[in-house]
Structure formats: C-alpha cells, structure tokens
Amino acid sequence: MDPISQTFRAYWQDFLHLTAKASQCFADADWHGLQQLSRVRFERHDQVVHELVTSLNGSLLDWPRLKAGFLQALSQHPARELALTFFNSVYARLQPGEDRPFNGREFAPIALAPYLRLPMKQDLAAVMEAVLDSANLPMALKYKGNAATQLAQRLAPMLSRSDYPLHLDVLTEPFYRNKGCYLVGRLNTDHLAIPFAIALLNHRGQLKVDALLFQKDHLSVLFGFARSDFLSLSPTPSAQLDFLRSLMPHKPASELYNALGYYKHGKSLVISELEDALARQGRFITAPGIAGLVMMVFTLEGQDQVFKVIRDRFGDSKSVTAEQVVERYHLVQRHDRVGRMADTQEFVDLRLPLSHFDSDTLAELTQSCASRVRIEGDWLLLSHCFTERRMTPMNIALGQWPERRRDILREYGQALKDIATAGIFPGDMLFKNFGVTRHGRVIFYDYDELCPLSDVTFRALPPAQYDQDHLCSEPSVCPGDVFPEEFRYFLCVGDDAKAVLGEEFAELFSPDFWQQAQQQAQAQQLGDFFPYPKALRF
Structure with missing residues (x-):
C-alpha cells in the first residue's frame, strides 16, 4: 500500500x-x-x-x-x-x-x-x-x-x-x-x-x-x-x-x-464552486462598502463570497502588522464563533483567470497588494488571501432598509454582547466591519484589531478637571487601555441608534460589562448560545 x-x-x-x-x-x-x-x-x-x-x-x-x-x-x-x-x-x-x-x-x-x-x-x-x-x-x-x-x-x-x-x-x-x-x-x-x-x-x-x-x-x-x-x-x-x-x-x-x-x-x-461560477462568465469586482485600510476586498459577481488580500501599506490609524492580522484570522478559525463571527478559508498561491477581472479592481490589487499579487500569463496569482461569505455591510443595510434599522441595531448590540461573552474584543466596532445576512443576523467579519479580552484593560474615563477637558483628543492612556464610555460617540449617532444602543444596550458603554466578561473568560465560564429564537424553546 x-x-x-x-x-x-x-x-x-x-x-x-x-x-x-x-x-x-x-x-x-x-x-x-x-x-x-x-x-x-x-x-x-x-x-x-x-x-x-x-x-x-x-x-x-x-x-x-x-x-x-x-x-x-x-x-x-x-x-x-x-x-x-x-x-x-x-x-x-x-x-x-x-x-x-x-x-x-x-x-x-x-x-x-x-x-x-x-x-x-x-x-x-x-x-x-x-x-x-x-x-x-x-x-x-x-x-x-x-x-x-x-x-x-x-x-x-x-x-x-x-x-x-x-x-x-x-x-x-x-x-x-x-x-x-x-x-x-x-x-x-x-x-x-x-x-x-x-x-x-x-x-x-x-x-x-x-x-x-x-x-x-x-x-x-x-x-x-x-x-x-x-x-x-x-x-x-x-x-x-x-x-x-x-x-x-x-x-x-x-x-x-x-x-x-x-x-x-x-x-x-470552494475552488470547485468558484470554477463553476467562472464558467457563467462572472467578473471579479471590488466589494461594495467602505474600503478597508488593511485588506483589499473583492468579489465575483453572482457569488456569495469575498476575497480578502492584505495591503502592502496600512492606513495611518492602523498600528498592526501583516503577521498580526494573519494570526487574528487564525484565532477566529480556532475559536468558538458563537454565531457572530464569519468563518474564513485561507489560501496560498490561489490562481484566478485574469480575463475575469474588472480593470479598476485589477489596478487596485496590483498597486496596493503588489507583494501578494503577480501576473503569470493569463492568470493572476494571489500568494496569500482569505475568503469569507459575502454579506451586506451593516452601514449599507441601515441605509437600504430604513424600516429595519432598529432590528438591525438590536442584532448589532446582541452581537457585541455575544462576542464579549465568548471572550473576544472586536477592537474596531464601526458598523462597516459587520455584515447583515439574508436572515437578518448581524455578523462580525473584520478581524484586523480583534483580540482576546485578556489583552485589554477596560477603564472608566477620568473626571474632567476643567470644562475644556472634553475638547482634549485623548485621556492619558497606556497600551491596551479601552474606555467603553467613548463608544457612544461613534455608535449612538442618530435617533434610532440612540434609542436602541444608547438605551436598550447601555451596558456596552460601561467598563463594568466588559470587566465582568473578562472575569467570566478568565474563569473559563462558557455562556449559553442558542442558535434558534427564544420563541421556539419549550
């Protein structure tokens, strides 16, 4: 044998x-x-x-x-x-x-x-x-x-x-x-x-x-x-x-x-399904939504999948390295995703037909991801990339479906609580980093700044000594310090967000909630995550 x-x-x-x-x-x-x-x-x-x-x-x-x-x-x-x-x-x-x-x-x-x-x-x-x-x-x-x-x-x-x-x-x-x-x-x-x-x-x-x-x-x-x-x-x-x-x-x-x-x-x-989709003459286009500072994201028309390639240079606000980004995606692969973090597949030396690329998408790939992209004859070779299920970015969904805004915001608030209960801090919690599925569920999909809760120190904002202190850019911080009270400034924007996140999920803006989640993670207490609505329970 x-x-x-x-x-x-x-x-x-x-x-x-x-x-x-x-x-x-x-x-x-x-x-x-x-x-x-x-x-x-x-x-x-x-x-x-x-x-x-x-x-x-x-x-x-x-x-x-x-x-x-x-x-x-x-x-x-x-x-x-x-x-x-x-x-x-x-x-x-x-x-x-x-x-x-x-x-x-x-x-x-x-x-x-x-x-x-x-x-x-x-x-x-x-x-x-x-x-x-x-x-x-x-x-x-x-x-x-x-x-x-x-x-x-x-x-x-x-x-x-x-x-x-x-x-x-x-x-x-x-x-x-x-x-x-x-x-x-x-x-x-x-x-x-x-x-x-x-x-x-x-x-x-x-x-x-x-x-x-x-x-x-x-x-x-x-x-x-x-x-x-x-x-x-x-x-x-x-x-x-x-x-x-x-x-x-x-x-x-x-x-x-x-x-x-x-x-x-x-x-x-995934490769076989991609080959079948390419036979239907789809094009690779830049994925809709706000362009990421760390990943360039593109998709194949008619296919519920995105390809994520690490850029050669990150935006000024990003302090992570490419190696750290990869390790964070690996962390999610190994971790309990509790129904709130998208699964990923990692590919090395993935070949895609050059003729199927939109010209603007190809130009961005070859310019911003040059170290991971090369052209060989009729093929574009990605030396390293991740694939994920395609969803509607939450910031787009909130605009497209105004009648569903509050339901989506409730899903978002619950997603943050579930992820924290699983011992994970999302890092960048902007709406653009979350997707909405066809079932209306909100899923986290951008892991550039994700980390275990144990890597973060959650603090209360120090009291202001003078009235003008609120104009200062940041309180005195140490690496790893996070001030949950500041989340309100970029999450509770608009009446719907103030009503849903600011009131129904007010605990998210308190260091007490995150510190308690830390303690549960350190004690290895596993939460209860039911993958079905409460109404179906006996």
Missing part, C-alpha cells in the same frame, strides 16, 4: 475516534472537552500532512503512478471524497505551484441512506417517540412520552391535511456543538420535504428536549457559517451531506462540509 493512502486511512480512523468522544463529553457536561475535540480535529489534518511530507522526498516520487494507485486503493472507501483532498494537500506541499491532481469530481457520492425511515401510520406523538427511541442519544431522556407529545403539538400546525407526510426520515447520529445536541430529519409528503431539528440539552445531568426547529431558515442558521463545527459521527460523509442538502438546498456543499469539521474538503469545494 502506498504511504499516502495508508496515512489517510489512519487519519480517517483517528477523525472518527475523536468525533465519537463527543457523546461522552455531552453526557458528562464537559463543555471545554467538547470544544477541545473540535480544535484538535481542526488541526489534525495539517499535522498529519506535515508529518507525511517530511518523511517523503517529493522529487523522487512517481506521481502519475501514485495517483492511479491511490484512486484504486480508495475507490470504495466511505470517505473517498475526503481522501482526494488529502492527496491534493500532500501534492501541493511537495509540488508547489502545480495544478491539483484531483478536482473533487472523480468519485460520485455514495448511494447509501444514512437515515432511518419511519412510516406515518400512527399518531404523530407515537412517531416522535419512535424518533427519540431510534436515535443514538448520549443519555436517557426522562419523560420521553411527554417530550414526544410536546414535539407533536409543535409540529402538527405545520402539516396540511391535504398533503400529510407519508413517512419520516431521521439521522440517528446526533450533532453536538457547545452545550447542544441535535437530531435532524425530514417529513416527506408527495410534493415536498419538511425539515426539522430537535434540540436537546443536558439539564443538570438529565436529557431534556429544548426546542423544535421546523423551517429551512431555522436549519440554515443552525448550520450557519458564523458557528463552530458540529461533531457528528458519520462513516459516510457524502451520504450525510446529501441528506442535509435536501433540507437546505440553497446552502453550498462547501459550507456544509465546513459545518461538520471537514474544513480541508470544504476549502477544496
């Missing part, structure tokens, strides 16, 4: 072993252990690839023979699409600048049903009890009959008598993240599939049903790009992904693979 396929098999078994530990962590209420499993899985792919590459001599390898043997050896592997990405990763390290050997389309998805099908011949409560019985729950569910009745009562209004479901499909392996456990399924009628997810909590050592999510948008937010990955045991990822895509058809496959912790394959699919 060749060393690449042998190493991948061992890596995949290790991935499954780590994932399988999630159920015990949930049962033990070991929330830090659950987060640690997620971080270890995230880092394991690069560790294994690095160790393998170090042991190989790329110049002596017969790559055509290795590629053919790899395809044959893993043609029946249950995670064969991930295997192709693994091979590409090894090849890219040993043969930098070359085209990837596999484009991800060599294998068809595995035609295997990863779910249990239950007929809808009994009453709905009995069916929901069968769902709870069939799932591999991490602990016993107390008052299961009552829980099934509650679920049936919530679900019944969604069912039409003229189009009543014929059967129910449920993924029997739960999805774990933070303090939540989720069962995901669908009700199938003659004409449509109704998605649902049952949210369960470990409440004082007892399993409790907390909510029923029964709309595509609810599931889309649950599996959203601003949340950390799930741990869900699945020997056949492509079959699991096909099921999830049937529930969320508008969500890219790359995003769903990322949501399950298959980051490298999700990143590989």
Whole structure:
C-alpha cells in the first residue's frame, strides 16, 4: 500500500475516534472537552500532512503512478471524497505551484441512506417517540412520552391535511456543538420535504428536549457559517451531506462540509464552486462598502463570497502588522464563533483567470497588494488571501432598509454582547466591519484589531478637571487601555441608534460589562448560545 493512502486511512480512523468522544463529553457536561475535540480535529489534518511530507522526498516520487494507485486503493472507501483532498494537500506541499491532481469530481457520492425511515401510520406523538427511541442519544431522556407529545403539538400546525407526510426520515447520529445536541430529519409528503431539528440539552445531568426547529431558515442558521463545527459521527460523509442538502438546498456543499469539521474538503469545494461560477462568465469586482485600510476586498459577481488580500501599506490609524492580522484570522478559525463571527478559508498561491477581472479592481490589487499579487500569463496569482461569505455591510443595510434599522441595531448590540461573552474584543466596532445576512443576523467579519479580552484593560474615563477637558483628543492612556464610555460617540449617532444602543444596550458603554466578561473568560465560564429564537424553546 502506498504511504499516502495508508496515512489517510489512519487519519480517517483517528477523525472518527475523536468525533465519537463527543457523546461522552455531552453526557458528562464537559463543555471545554467538547470544544477541545473540535480544535484538535481542526488541526489534525495539517499535522498529519506535515508529518507525511517530511518523511517523503517529493522529487523522487512517481506521481502519475501514485495517483492511479491511490484512486484504486480508495475507490470504495466511505470517505473517498475526503481522501482526494488529502492527496491534493500532500501534492501541493511537495509540488508547489502545480495544478491539483484531483478536482473533487472523480468519485460520485455514495448511494447509501444514512437515515432511518419511519412510516406515518400512527399518531404523530407515537412517531416522535419512535424518533427519540431510534436515535443514538448520549443519555436517557426522562419523560420521553411527554417530550414526544410536546414535539407533536409543535409540529402538527405545520402539516396540511391535504398533503400529510407519508413517512419520516431521521439521522440517528446526533450533532453536538457547545452545550447542544441535535437530531435532524425530514417529513416527506408527495410534493415536498419538511425539515426539522430537535434540540436537546443536558439539564443538570438529565436529557431534556429544548426546542423544535421546523423551517429551512431555522436549519440554515443552525448550520450557519458564523458557528463552530458540529461533531457528528458519520462513516459516510457524502451520504450525510446529501441528506442535509435536501433540507437546505440553497446552502453550498462547501459550507456544509465546513459545518461538520471537514474544513480541508470544504476549502477544496470552494475552488470547485468558484470554477463553476467562472464558467457563467462572472467578473471579479471590488466589494461594495467602505474600503478597508488593511485588506483589499473583492468579489465575483453572482457569488456569495469575498476575497480578502492584505495591503502592502496600512492606513495611518492602523498600528498592526501583516503577521498580526494573519494570526487574528487564525484565532477566529480556532475559536468558538458563537454565531457572530464569519468563518474564513485561507489560501496560498490561489490562481484566478485574469480575463475575469474588472480593470479598476485589477489596478487596485496590483498597486496596493503588489507583494501578494503577480501576473503569470493569463492568470493572476494571489500568494496569500482569505475568503469569507459575502454579506451586506451593516452601514449599507441601515441605509437600504430604513424600516429595519432598529432590528438591525438590536442584532448589532446582541452581537457585541455575544462576542464579549465568548471572550473576544472586536477592537474596531464601526458598523462597516459587520455584515447583515439574508436572515437578518448581524455578523462580525473584520478581524484586523480583534483580540482576546485578556489583552485589554477596560477603564472608566477620568473626571474632567476643567470644562475644556472634553475638547482634549485623548485621556492619558497606556497600551491596551479601552474606555467603553467613548463608544457612544461613534455608535449612538442618530435617533434610532440612540434609542436602541444608547438605551436598550447601555451596558456596552460601561467598563463594568466588559470587566465582568473578562472575569467570566478568565474563569473559563462558557455562556449559553442558542442558535434558534427564544420563541421556539419549550
């Protein structure tokens, strides 16, 4: 057996072993252990690839023979699409600048049903009890009959008598993240599939049903790009992904693979999705919004994605270095994003067709990011960049949707509180650094000045000695000092902002709020982040 396929098999078994530990962590209420499993899985792919590459001599390898043997050896592997990405990763390290050997389309998805099908011949409560019985729950569910009745009562209004479901499909392996456990399924009628997810909590050592999510948008937010990955045991990822895509058809496959912790394959699919979009003749244009002082941001027309390239020179108000910016993006990749920080993918030596670039965008890239951009024939090569999901910048959304201003501002205020509860200080909190999703959620996406709360000293403004003191530019400060009272001057601009942020979220302008968040982070207290509306909770 060749060393690449042998190493991948061992890596995949290790991935499954780590994932399988999630159920015990949930049962033990070991929330830090659950987060640690997620971080270890995230880092394991690069560790294994690095160790393998170090042991190989790329110049002596017969790559055509290795590629053919790899395809044959893993043609029946249950995670064969991930295997192709693994091979590409090894090849890219040993043969930098070359085209990837596999484009991800060599294998068809595995035609295997990863779910249990239950007929809808009994009453709905009995069916929901069968769902709870069939799932591999991490602990016993107390008052299961009552829980099934509650679920049936919530679900019944969604069912039409003229189009009543014929059967129910449920993924029997739960999805774990933070303090939540989720069962995901669908009700199938003659004409449509109704998605649902049952949210369960470990409440004082007892399993409790907390909510029923029964709309595509609810599931889309649950599996959203601003949340950390799930741990869900699945020997056949492509079959699991096909099921999830049937529930969320508008969500890219790359995003769903990322949501399950298959980051490298999700990143590989970003390239495939980009190639498909380029075939439709889209253009790369500068992203709408206020230009960043650290990153030059562009997007492909018709694609919900932006590309972020670090500029050679930053604005005078920025004191960070390019290395610090990269490390802050890495921090977010490893951190719990609590539904408020956008996921990113990092690319090295990304090639894009020159003919698809708008002339002004190309000129700005080659001038302001010259050290990271070069032209090779018909291609523009980005030596380093990040990609993110495209959103409407908040400052633009506030102007475009005046009837939604207060809702957006409330979302913004809650986003700041959630990010602080997660132990992060956003740094630059201007509206232009936050985006609004199609679900109306406000997400932070500019990490240039982000840092752990422990790196900041939150202080109250010293009292003014003289009336003219308020005209001074700054009080006496030390590096890392932040004065939350000053946030009002640039956030509470306009009547809506004064009413929502200035009154409903007044605690954000007090050092006490941030100091308390610091203390909770230092004590490693994990907050409760529910990825669904309060109205859905039982």
